Amino acid sequence: MYIETPRLIIRNMKLNDLEDSYEHRGSASVSKFISEPLTFEQTKERLDQAVKPWQGNEHEKLGLAIELKSQGKLIGELMYKHTNIGSNIGEVGYRLNTNYQKKGYAYEAVSALITHLFEQLDLHKITAVCITKNNASWGLMERLGMKREALYRDHFKVVDKWFDGYSYALLVKEFELIMKRSDEKTA
Known part of the structure; x- marks a missing residue:
């Protein structure tokens, strides 16, 4: 996969992304x-898995690099997986190096990925999940036009603690309305 935005390149992961990947995965x-x-070593194992060809099977993760064009540097990663192939539903995920947060890169990357997924994979719905305390993550989901669908109690275990989670989603008809409004603003 290859997607280009004004500041970013979203592409398949490469083995030489290891140092940059560890910079945020180890943080x-x-x-x-x-x-x-x-x-x-764990980052290397994840990268070894991410560079294998994606088959598009249900729950098989596609790992993608977020590369900052101006530096040629991997600044974060995106994830996509089909969660229900029969219903054309998928899930996105994202993480961004701390040094590149609060600059609009996450919005730019995830927005471009969502557009690509709806236009190329004929999806009906795209979901995303996060821990309720992760205000930046669910705030991004809302800026993308996603709607909160569920609260999952004690759903995520991180280290030795349980956390509640939110599920967000964007339907293709909502995406199309967002795109139409965007086109009208630029016309």
Whole structure:
């Protein structure tokens, strides 16, 4: 997969992304709502899996790099998986290096991915989940036009603590309305 935005390139992961990937996967602040920070070896194992060809099977993760064009640097990662192929439903996920947060990169990357998924994979619905305390994550989902669908009690275990989670979703008809409004603003 290859998607280009004004500032970013979204592409398949490469083995030489290891150092940049570890920079955020090994970070306690980036990982605090996802898992324990990964070791260098664990990051390498994840990358080895991510570079394998994606078959598009249900629940098989597609890992994608978020590359900052101006630096040629991987600044974060995106994830996509089909969660219900028969109903054309998928899930997105994202993580961003702390040094590149609060600059609009996450919105730019996830928005471009969602557009690509709806236009190329004929999806009916795209979902995303996060821990309720992760205000930045669910705030991003809302800026993307996603609607909160559920509260999951004690749903995510991070290290040794349980956390509640939110589920958000965007339907294709909502996406099309957002795109229409965007086109009208630029016309």
